[in-house]
Amino acid sequence: xxxxxxxxxxxxxxxxxxxxxxxxxxxxxxxxxxxDQLGLVPESLLxxxxxxxxxxxxxxxAGEVTGPGTxxxxxxxxxxxxxxxxxxxxxxxxxxxxxxxxxxxxxxxLRHAFEYETSELFDDAERDALRLARDAAxxxxxxxxxxxxxxxxxxxxxxxxxxxxxxxxxxWLNRWNDTMAxxxxxxxxxxxxxxxxxxxxxxxxxxxxxx
Numbered sequence: 001x002x003x004x005x006x007x008x009x010x011x012x013x014x015x016x017x018x019x020x021x022x023x024x025x026x027x028x029x030x031x032x033x034x035x036d037q038l039g040l041v042p043e044s045l046l047x048x049x050x051x052x053x054x055x056x057x058x059x060x061x062a063g064e065v066t067g068p069g070t071x072x073x074x075x076x077x078x079x080x081x082x083x084x085x086x087x088x089x090x091x092x093x094x095x096x097x098x099x100x101x102x103x104x105x106x107x108x109x110l111r112h113a114f115e116y117e118t119s120e121l122f123d124d125a126e127r128d129a130l131r132l133a134r135d136a137a138x139x140x141x142x143x144x145x146x147x148x149x150x151x152x153x154x155x156x157x158x159x160x161x162x163x164x165x166x167x168x169x170x171x172w173l174n175r176w177n178d179t180m181a182x183x184x185x186x187x188x189x190x191x192x193x194x195x196x197x198x199x200x201x202x203x204x205x206x207x208x209x210x211x
Contacts, residue, residue, distance in 0.1 A: 014180050065165045090206055
């Protein structure tokens, strides 16, 4: 497994991740689940894997929340991108942005994600979903009844639950990666430098560093 798949070796995540070559059967299944979703095994999972039960539960939850469901997968990644950017997690911003484009989201939507209120790139359903993503990711949380009234113009309650699950899951993951200073893998790093650096993205503490 090379650096483009999983960051290891001399990367300076604050807790050293496991060597993926030494993963047991349960962890290998979780790793394959993440590789199927992302095209790589993220270092975040390899750090969680120091507690295998956490890693396997995480991989299953991520598949349920961001995989096929009642809401377009590209929109879910766009929601995750705005929530992660609001939180300030550049690691998750790179991952969700790259995944969004792989699912057909126009990269211009990522560069102009916080102009959703006025940009013609977004329709009304996307505006209402991204408004919730931004405001629910704030601390303290600024989601209100009005957010849900607006959402119900476009989404069923089942779909709203799926959108909130995305925001909540990435809230957990944003805190994980910013606390751990998880090293960003080469592929999403290069994607972010090419696609969203012009909009102010920078790798920050998630850069690979020597021990």
